[in-house]
Amino acid sequence: MQDFAGAFTLAFSLLASFDADLYEIVGLSLQVTLSAVLIAALIGLPVGALIATTRFPGRGLVIVVLNTLMGLPPVVIGLLVYMALSNAGPLGVLRLLYTPGAMIIAQALLVTPIVAALSRQVIEDRHGECAELFRSMVVSWGRAIATLLWDARAALLTVALAGFGRAIAEVGAVIIVGGNINHVTRVMTTAIALETSKGDLALALALGIVLLIVAIAVNGAVSALRAGTVPASHV
Amino acid sequence: MPLVVEGLRYAIAGRPLLGPVDLRLDHGGITAVMGPNGAGKSVLLRLLHGLVRASSGRISWAGRALDDGIRRRQAMVFQKPVLLRRSVAANIDFALKLRAVPDIAGRRDELMRLARLDHVAQRPARVLSGGEQQRLAIVRALALEPDVLFLDEPTASLDPAATLAIEDLAKTVRDRGVKIILITHDAGQARRLADDIVFLHGGRVTEHTPATRFFERPASAEAAAFLAGKIVL
Numbered sequence: 001m002q003d004f005a006g007a008f009t010l011a012f013s014l015l016a017s018f019d020a021d022l023y024e025i026v027g028l029s030l031q032v033t034l035s036a037v038l039i040a041a042l043i044g045l046p047v048g049a050l051i052a053t054t055r056f057p058g059r060g061l062v063i064v065v066l067n068t069l070m071g072l073p074p075v076v077i078g079l080l081v082y083m084a085l086s087n088a089g090p091l092g093v094l095r096l097l098y099t100p101g102a103m104i105i106a107q108a109l110l111v112t113p114i115v116a117a118l119s120r121q122v123i124e125d126r127h128g129e130c131a132e133l134f135r136s137m138v139v140s141w142g143r144a145i146a147t148l149l150w151d152a153r154a155a156l157l158t159v160a161l162a163g164f165g166r167a168i169a170e171v172g173a174v175i176i177v178g179g180n181i182n183h184v185t186r187v188m189t190t191a192i193a194l195e196t197s198k199g200d201l202a203l204a205l206a207l208g209i210v211l212l213i214v215a216i217a218v219n220g221a222v223s224a225l226r227a228g229t230v231p232a233s234h235v
Numbered sequence: 236m237p238l239v240v241e242g243l244r245y246a247i248a249g250r251p252l253l254g255p256v257d258l259r260l261d262h263g264g265i266t267a268v269m270g271p272n273g274a275g276k277s278v279l280l281r282l283l284h285g286l287v288r289a290s291s292g293r294i295s296w297a298g299r300a301l302d303d304g305i306r307r308r309q310a311m312v313f314q315k316p317v318l319l320r321r322s323v324a325a326n327i328d329f330a331l332k333l334r335a336v337p338d339i340a341g342r343r344d345e346l347m348r349l350a351r352l353d354h355v356a357q358r359p360a361r362v363l364s365g366g367e368q369q370r371l372a373i374v375r376a377l378a379l380e381p382d383v384l385f386l387d388e389p390t391a392s393l394d395p396a397a398t399l400a401i402e403d404l405a406k407t408v409r410d411r412g413v414k415i416i417l418i419t420h421d422a423g424q425a426r427r428l429a430d431d432i433v434f435l436h437g438g439r440v441t442e443h444t445p446a447t448r449f450f451e452r453p454a455s456a457e458a459a460a461f462l463a464g465k466i467v468l
Contacts, residue, residue, distance in 0.1 A: 133317040135286055137333055137379060138307050147329070151320040
């Protein structure tokens with residue numbers, strides 16, 4: 001119990017003292033994860049909308065594969081990105097390995113199936129309500145997609161949050177492609193893994209608490225944004 | 236747009252749901268489509284609007300086969316209004332932008348006044364009452380500037396006051412030269428609104444007559460039984 005109490009005290013003292021190293025790690029964590037979620041949204045939302053609104057042979061199989069990819073182990077993603085970005089890999093020329101860029105790529109690959117699969121379900125439900133209206137009004141496919149995405153924006157923000165939660169908490173992919181280099185690629189989860197391996201469990205736990213506070217802050221900010229822009233009756 | 240329907244049939248998995256139907260409707264006025272549940276009224280409306288494809292037969296509007304150009308001159312209001320998750324004004328704007336109507340704000344205000352919704356312009360459409368939602372659906376359809384308006388039981392489950400408001404709106408729309416094809420189970424409503432009646436039974440048109448004659452001397456036994464309040468199977 002003393003360890004837990006000490007960890008909480010340490011976590012808040014780190015935050016209150018504006019520890020430069022801690023804030024650098026928190027900042028990089030947010031930068032990597034928010035960038036990855038943004039990329040995943042830019043790819044995953046149109047893909048989800050496309051699958052939700054079209055019928056084609058093998059669609060059921062595509063949905064099964066997409067849903068399965070939501071559970072892809074981060075270490076597998078990390079390994080694949082590592083192989084692609086290493087000097088011997090096809091993208092080695094980009095020299096991205098052990099940079100935040102590599103970490104963003106890995107997390108984007110991890111989150112994109114989540115955004116695509118969940119948004120597919122959200123948009124398909126809404127499309128079921130509106131499909132006949134759109135046909136009646138002779139709405140083009142592109143405009144129908146844009147309308148569905150806008151109408152489902154509240155639910156899609158929650159989808160993005162699910163992706164954020166998955167990315168900010170994962171360690172397997174970023175430690176493989178980022179290497180946990182101090183002041184370069186160290187993020188919250190890799191720092192926790194490092195402190196745990198060093199036996200400094202109190203500091204590791206304190207960092208975990210900070211990570212939780214950061215996640216709560218981001219979720220709270222998005223919820224406030226949602227409440228401000230999307231009335232409950234539009235949800 | 237006068238309508239000519241010849242030998243229209245609709246079947247799903249070989250099971251006939253409608254037809255053969257032959258029908259001619261003139262330009263303007265209100266045509267009420269009546270008949271018991273399962274008679275094929277909604278299917279007929281969807282076929283005439285091109286929402287479903289006929290198994291066989293021919294539909295022509297003003298001598299033209301049904302295509303997107305014709306369908307842009309039509310609009311449909313469903314029994315359960317489908318509203319976009321945005322404000323009343325934004326729902327109307329959506330339709331006005333679709334047809335690239337000039338002076339969107341002016342036209343929107345005019346339509347909201349017509350439906351007596353101007354006081355709830357910025358309210359989310361989904362919090363309106365059932366009658367208000369249906370009036371919004373109708374004026375949003377009018378924003379498409381249709382020549383033909385299909386109404387699929389627009390007053391089902393509405394109270395008398397809301398029904399009266401919808402009927403007044405329908406009369407105003409008709410007086411502006413829009414042809415209305417209305418499905419209703421309510422003989423009183425058909426009597427108040429319709430110029431002619433199409434009576435369907437078992438997927439076939441059993442009679443198509445002027446409304447006054449239909450209510451005084453229905454030609455078919457099914458229509459007579461329906462008007463007498465008997466259960467028509």
